[in-house]
Amino acid sequence: xxxxxxxxxxxxxxxxxxxxxxxxxxxxxxxxxxxxxxxxxxxxxxxxxxxxxxxxxxxxxxxxxxxxxxxxxxxxxxxxxxxxxxxxxxxxxxxxxxxxxxxxxxxxxxxxxxxxxxxxxxxxxxxxxxxxxxxxxxxxxxxxxxxxxxxxxxxxxxxxxxxxxxxxxxxxxxxxxxxxx
Numbered sequence: 001x002x003x004x005x006x007x008x009x010x011x012x013x014x015x016x017x018x019x020x021x022x023x024x025x026x027x028x029x030x031x032x033x034x035x036x037x038x039x040x041x042x043x044x045x046x047x048x049x050x051x052x053x054x055x056x057x058x059x060x061x062x063x064x065x066x067x068x069x070x071x072x073x074x075x076x077x078x079x080x081x082x083x084x085x086x087x088x089x090x091x092x093x094x095x096x097x098x099x100x101x102x103x104x105x106x107x108x109x110x111x112x113x114x115x116x117x118x119x120x121x122x123x124x125x126x127x128x129x130x131x132x133x134x135x136x137x138x139x140x141x142x143x144x145x146x147x148x149x150x151x152x153x154x155x156x157x158x159x160x161x162x163x164x165x166x167x168x169x170x171x172x173x174x175x176x177x178x179x180x181x
Contacts, residue, residue: 001049007036011050022100023063026052030060031069035089040073040082068095090154097146105139112136 003011011032018028029050034041041049047057061083064070071086085092112132120126149157 001037001041001045003033003049010036021096022103023067026050026056027060027063030057031064031085031092034064034070034083034085035092040075040084042080042082046083067099088154090157094150097150101143101146105143109136109139109143112139 011029014032014035015025015029018025018031021028029052030046033046033049043054043057043061046052046060047054050057061070064083065072069086069092070083073082073084075082086095112135115132116129116136120129149160152160
């Protein structure tokens with residue numbers, strides 16, 4: 001498989017973004033490739049398209065499956081396994097968020113809760129606990145808010161995002177009204 005210059009640039013960019021999404025460059029490239037490829041691909045086709053080893057592809061497939069970003073498909077009469085994105089772009093973005101929450105936010109909240117349950121023994125710890133409490137409250141708020149967003153359909157979420165700065169204007173208006181009262 002030969003990628004056009006535009007598609008190659010996209011796949012390479014997905015690789016660069018991979019580390020920001022929580023996985024490595026090769027896995028980002030594999031994900032990008034599968035997203036823009038119409039038909040499911042075998043591991044050998046992925047390796048050829050990206051000029052990487054078959055072993056690297058196998059490890060990448062396992063990682064993408066653990067993130068629930070790809071699915072295995074079988075073609076009747078063909079014993080090979082084919083790989084394709086596991087759902088829509090929205091579904092995949094949701095899964096990345098869920099996985100990052102499980103891997104990053106949840107352990108942080110757990111540590112913060114444990115630290116906040118223990119009484120402070122000096123002024124330094126008291127100050128640290130106040131800061132940790134703020135971090136905890138922020139993460140809890142963001143987590144609850146994001147859970148609500150995940151319940152929305154892609155159409156509802158798109159509508160909400162299109163409101164953009166309009167929400168800020170509504171909140172500013174509310175503040176002005178409440179100040180006049």
